[in-house]
Amino acid sequence: MEYFGKILCISKEDLTRDDRPMVGGYQIDDIKAPIMSVSCYDQLVYRKKIRVIRKGVGRGVTALVSVESLPEKYRKRVEEKYGNMRLEILRHWFLVHWVVDDSARTFYTRKSLVLGDNFDLEKQQECVLNASAIQAVLRLMDDVKMQRAVMQGERLCWEEMAGAINFYQAEFGHTLPLSVNRFKKKVLEFKEKGYEALISKKFGNQNTRLVNVKIEKLLVSIAARPNRPWNTSVCDMYNQFVRGELEMFNPETGEIYNPADFTDKKGNPIELSPSTVQYYLTLPKNQALIDKQQMSWTTFMHEQRPHVHRESPEYSFSKVSFDDRDLPRKLKDSKQRPKAYYAYDVASQCVVGFSYSRKKDVDLVVDMFRNMFRLIERNGWGIPAQVEVENHLMSQWKEGFLEAGKVFKFVRFCAPQNSQEKYAEPLNGAKKRSLEHEHQLGIGRFYAKSKKYRTEAKKVFDELNDTYVDKQYYTWEELIAEDQEIIRLFNESLHPNQKKYPGMSRWQVLCERMNPNLQPYDKAYIAQFIGECVPTTIRRNSYCRVNYTDYWLSSPEVIEKLSPNNYKVDAYYIPEEDGSIKDVFIYQDGKQIDTLVDMGRFNTADVEQTEEDKRILGKQMKYIHAFDEMMVRNGVTPVGTLKSESVKQIASAPVKAVKIPKTEEIDYLNYFKGKDYTRIGQDAV
Structure with a gap:
């Protein structure tokens, strides 16, 4: 029997099938005999005495008849052969x-x-x-x-x-x-x-625990003592406490712990075995709590505290990370390590700025920024969108150069001693472990686990008993030159993510994947923050003296931008690697006035003049002529006064035409030739 929808049905095959076993050629079990014959089934269907729910259409689909529609005698035989239909209906109803x-x-x-x-x-x-x-x-x-x-x-x-x-x-x-x-x-x-x-009450309660929450917390508190006691010592101290042999208190609140709070239902002290104490103290949560008390903040943060997971940016100069380091090898003269400051592009991992100094000071940082911006200027790149800096040397510029939106759109100051936050930290390590270790001697750490990366020093037995001598020392020039060569090799080496940048070096990724939305490089604006500042004065409406060199104004009209009766300006410039000056920008009251030009000086002796001298002379005379033209163009004539009677007489006088003489063009290159200035001076007198 089966259900068709919600109707209990029996198939034609079940009604007409003979299930009686054969014993000696006879079928003796009448209960398993057919309910009806095939001809009887056909007659009942023809006379509509039974209800056919589904017709048999062949291909394994048999006809189904409603059990309720069977005549009483056939329904009883179905129940005798196949069981109680009422129970089957209830079973189906329950299953539904x-x-x-x-x-x-x-x-x-x-x-x-x-x-x-x-x-x-x-x-x-x-x-x-x-x-x-x-x-x-x-x-x-x-x-x-x-x-x-x-x-x-x-x-x-x-x-x-x-x-x-x-x-x-x-x-x-x-x-x-x-x-x-x-x-x-x-x-x-x-x-x-x-x-x-x-949920049974036996789950989630403390009733069956020998070590309840209070005991477990006390064990952790004992293990968190500053002297870092062994687990066996923790077990001994706890058992002494519950037996009343040792007093314990909370140093923060002053609470004195009561041994009576650590007894069983009968009042007996709950003593623990060393293995039980070992089990609870090595639970991960308790181990983290103990380390939180015993480790320094930086050690706990790097070993236990969760950290974020980041992905590198898609484009170069989307983010640049800065960090300082001590070069691994020492100087001959001072036995100290040179200080270096690097700027890394996060996407390409290229070193885009570097500087060196004997001291870790502000000048080291400024030189690094200058080096980076000189690279940007040479290649025509834009300003990095974001910089990642430390607090130690950079915090003084929080309200100025490194204020978000001033030079860089985004600025992130990393937490002190949080090396995992700065992307430059792992890049320093990658550079050291790869190319420096390959091309230089004495690269590694004295406590390194691998002997390939472990360094050794010779101990000097003196009164301090803490003096060590390296195997070799170097000059300043050697260390700086070798480090710059390592930087070049590092930038030209293959990018570590070859799946994303197949066959491309770090430098190629830097150049070809540059962020298209960077702000353009404004050297005059940047020079205010990282450039040298020289207070100077505009002299003779033409030049300023900066570092013993005369720099000319770009045009005489610049003096129109000056404040009244004020020729004092501030000259800013970013020195080149060799200390020379390429561009000088002058500001007055925080406003840019002009970009100065180094016209140079020419040889005053005609016989010694070269083509370069003549070019310099021509540029200077051109500026002087432009100044003269500005004076003529904007010149004024002193006002004369007349009495009213004189005006009437002039008005009645006859009009005469006046011819204005033509002015000849000035030859700047031959300005001094063919003129007798002695005679001109005498005629002027």
Whole structure:
């Protein structure tokens, strides 16, 4: 038998099949005889005495007949042969209302994280089945209530659900009580507390623990002492305390711990074995708590504290990271290590700026910025969008040069002693472990785990007993030249992410993957922050003297930008690698006035003049002529005064035409030739 929809049916084959066994050529079991013959089935169908729910169309699809439509005698024979149909209907009805509760499965899975390993998968599955059984019974009750309400029948009582409760227990194996009253109590508790009501009270409590939360916390507090006691010492101190042989207190609150709080139900002190103490002190959570007290802030942060996971940017100059370091090898003269400051592009990992000094000071940082901006100027790149700097040497520019939006769009000041935050830190290590270790001697650390990276020094037995001598020392020029060569090799080496940049070096990634949205490089603006500043004065409306060199204004009209009666200006310039000056910018009251020009000086003796001297002379005379033209163009004539009678006489006088003489062009290159300035001076007198 089977259900077609909600109708209990029996197939034509089950009605007409002979299941009697053959014994000696005879079929002796009448119960397993056919319910009816095939011809009888056909007659009942023809006379419409039975209801065919599905017609047999062949290909394995057999006809189905409604059991309820069978005549009484055939229905009894079906029950004798295939079982009680009423029980089968109830079984199907119960199964229709059974659904595994997915919400319960999710709840108990998450609850296992809180309750621990004791609440394993088997216990979780048991709770899910119990929740599903309760939900099925509640749905079944609602269904019965609806039917009786429609049919105006009697009210439903819990005793009628006993069959369903037993069925679900036999079919699915729930562990709910089979007693109706106890089951009803469990259902009411489930309605009130939800899924929590099905979790046994033995999970998540401290009643069965020998070491409860208070004892565990005391053990951790003892282990967190500054002298870092061994676990066996912690065990001895705890047992002495609970026996009353040792006093313990909280140094922060002043509370004195009472041994009576660490006893069992009978009042006996709870003493622990070394293995038990070892177990609780090595739990990951307790180990982290102990390390938090015993480690320094930086050590705990680097070893225990979680950290963020980052990805490198897609474009060059989206972010540049700065960091300082001591070169690994020492100088001959001072036995000290030179200080270096590097700027790394995060995307390409290229070194885009570097500087060196004997001291870690502000000048070291300024030289590094100058070196980086000189590289940017030579290649025509834009300003990096973001910089990542440290607090030690950079904090003085927080309100100026390194204020977000002034020069760089984004500025990040990394926390002090947090080396993992700066991307330049691992790049310093990558550069040292690869190319420096390959091309230089004495590269490594004295405490390195690998002997390939371990360095050694000779100890000097003196009164200090802490003096060591390296195997070799170097000059300043050697160390700086070799480090710059390593930087060149580092930039030209293959980018480590060859899957993303196949066959490309770090320098190629830097040049070809430049961020297209960078701000243009404004040298005059940058020079105010990292350039040299020289207070000077505009002399003779033409030049300023900076570092014993005369720099000319770009045009005479520049003097129109000066404040009244004020020729004093501030000259800014970014020196080149060799100390020379390429561009000089003058400012007055924080406003840029002009970019000065180094016209140079020419030889005053005509016989010694070269083409370069003539070019310089021509440029200077051109400026002087432009100044003369500005004077003529903007010149004024002194005002004369006349009496009214004189004006009338002039008005009545006859008009005469006046011819204005033409002015000849000035030859700047031959300005002094062919002129007798002595005669010109005498005529002027």
